[in-house]
Amino acid sequence: MIFRLLLCVFTLSVFSFQLEAQTLLYGEDFASGNHNMTLNTTGVGSPSGNNVWVVNQAYTGNTTYPNTTPQSNTVAGTISAAGGHYLHINDTSSAVSNANFSTNSASDRFAITGDICTIGFTGVTFSYFYLVEGDATNVGEVYYQVNGGAWTQLGGAFNNQTLWRYQTFTNTAFDNVSSLRFGFRWKNGSSGTQNISFGIDDILVTGTLNVTPTITLSNIPTQVCQNNFLRFNYTVSPALCRGDYSIELLGTSLTWQVNGMTQTSGSFTLMIPTTAPTGCFRLRMSRVSGSNPPKPPFFNGTPSTACITIVACPNTITTLQPAVTIGSTPGGGDSVCVGSVIDIPFYSTGTFTNANV
Numbered sequence: 001m002i003f004r005l006l007l008c009v010f011t012l013s014v015f016s017f018q019l020e021a022q023t024l025l026y027g028e029d030f031a032s033g034n035h036n037m038t039l040n041t042t043g044v045g046s047p048s049g050n051n052v053w054v055v056n057q058a059y060t061g062n063t064t065y066p067n068t069t070p071q072s073n074t075v076a077g078t079i080s081a082a083g084g085h086y087l088h089i090n091d092t093s094s095a096v097s098n099a100n101f102s103t104n105s106a107s108d109r110f111a112i113t114g115d116i117c118t119i120g121f122t123g124v125t126f127s128y129f130y131l132v133e134g135d136a137t138n139v140g141e142v143y144y145q146v147n148g149g150a151w152t153q154l155g156g157a158f159n160n161q162t163l164w165r166y167q168t169f170t171n172t173a174f175d176n177v178s179s180l181r182f183g184f185r186w187k188n189g190s191s192g193t194q195n196i197s198f199g200i201d202d203i204l205v206t207g208t209l210n211v212t213p214t215i216t217l218s219n220i221p222t223q224v225c226q227n228n229f230l231r232f233n234y235t236v237s238p239a240l241c242r243g244d245y246s247i248e249l250l251g252t253s254l255t256w257q258v259n260g261m262t263q264t265s266g267s268f269t270l271m272i273p274t275t276a277p278t279g280c281f282r283l284r285m286s287r288v289s290g291s292n293p294p295k296p297p298f299f300n301g302t303p304s305t306a307c308i309t310i311v312a313c314p315n316t317i318t319t320l321q322p323a324v325t326i327g328s329t330p331g332g333g334d335s336v337c338v339g340s341v342i343d344i345p346f347y348s349t350g351t352f353t354n355a356n357v
Contacts, residue, residue: 022125022206023296026116029202030055030085036114036293037087044143044151044185049107050093051188051197057085058097065091065100068196069131074164079129079202087111089186089197099131101138101188101197108187113203116180117241120297121207124174126154126182128203129166133195134159138188140198145181146173162196175207178241211238215245215285215301219267222306225313227274232304234285235265240297244290249310250303251281259291272310280307320345 028035039053059068071082088099089109101107118124132140139157154169174180182205186198213236220232247256247268256270284303289295322344324336336342 022123022208023121024204024206025118025121025124025296026113026205027203027293028113029080030087031081033057033085035087038112039087040109041112043110043112043145043183044141045108045110045187047109049109049188050105051089051091051101051107051109051186053087053109053111053184053186054090054097055085055087056090056097057083058090059083059099060096061098061100062094062096064194065094065096065098066195068098068100068199069162069164071129071164071201074129075166077129077166079164086199086201087184088199099197099199101134101186101194103138103188103190103192103194106188106190109185111184111200113182113205116182116205117295118175118177118180118205118207119239119241120176120209120211120213122172122175122210123170124180124205124207125168125170126174126203126205127166127168129164129201130158130199131161131164131196132158132198133162133193134188134197135192138192139186141185141187142167142169143183143185144169144171144174145179145183146177147179151183158198164199164201174205176210180205209297213238213240213287213297213299215287217283217285217301217304220283220304220306220308223309223311224272225311226272226276226278228272228313230270230272230283230308231267232283233265233267234301236287237264239264240287241295243287243295245285246288246290247283247285249276249281249308250284251279252277257288257290276310278310278312280309282307315348317346317348 033055035055040047059070061067071079089101090097091100091102093102094100139159141157142154143151144154145151184200216235218233224230242260242262244259245261254276282303284301286300287298289298322342324342
């Protein structure tokens, strides 16, 4: 799977304008043959038959099955990496692997996208390229599911489409939900013409950010020693989908990465290394493109109001009284035998190495 801000450049300007105004929330172009979809699964219908969902780059048929239409032949628009891997139904009993199906095997197959979070986004649009010939009883269908609920059909039956066609759906049910999934169903009976089956490519889910997210830091110390811990609190507002975050000590090269975070508030404890520069620096936490696939929105949080002074603290060791020697009166602690080992509590500041301890 490749996740990009713009996956397709459409020949129709209306398509280009629509994509540029939105943020990509999910993209699947099958380019490498890898994908994050679940094929031939449950959800709608009952999995059955020899005609199954596969991902490959086969377009050539034989005397029984026609060639799959080349991806350069579209009704409008351009498929990215045309001629590459794509999702399609294939008769597993046939000698060819392109988009085809057999009416000798009544089949019902369902494929589902990965989970998509749209919290904070409106105008969410689902689009893809498809082709499917079939006939009245051999058809493709498309569904969506919100927050693990029932599957709802989009449009009617898809058939009689020999060229690759760009299809798009916009629905307020897609907006501002924690879990959105889409499903492609193929079903065929035991009669009809054996022709091009259901093929899918360039799946996109886009939306418009409808909130102004912020990250605020608090309880930040005014001074931290090198080789010591920096502790602070954070608040992300409003709540967003799971995402990746970066914490920076501005003016230095120090950064810390936190991936897959869902909490809207909490605290972090960071180690300031001995190599950290001394001086006064501000702290900032941002939402970033850290892991694959990236998880928008991406933005910088508000830097800390005051700077944090990083200092090279002197090496100090403060020893505390061992618990075994503490009693109600001086010298009234537990008895200690000669040669015994006792625990002596202490704390230290500064930078220590094997050579100076």
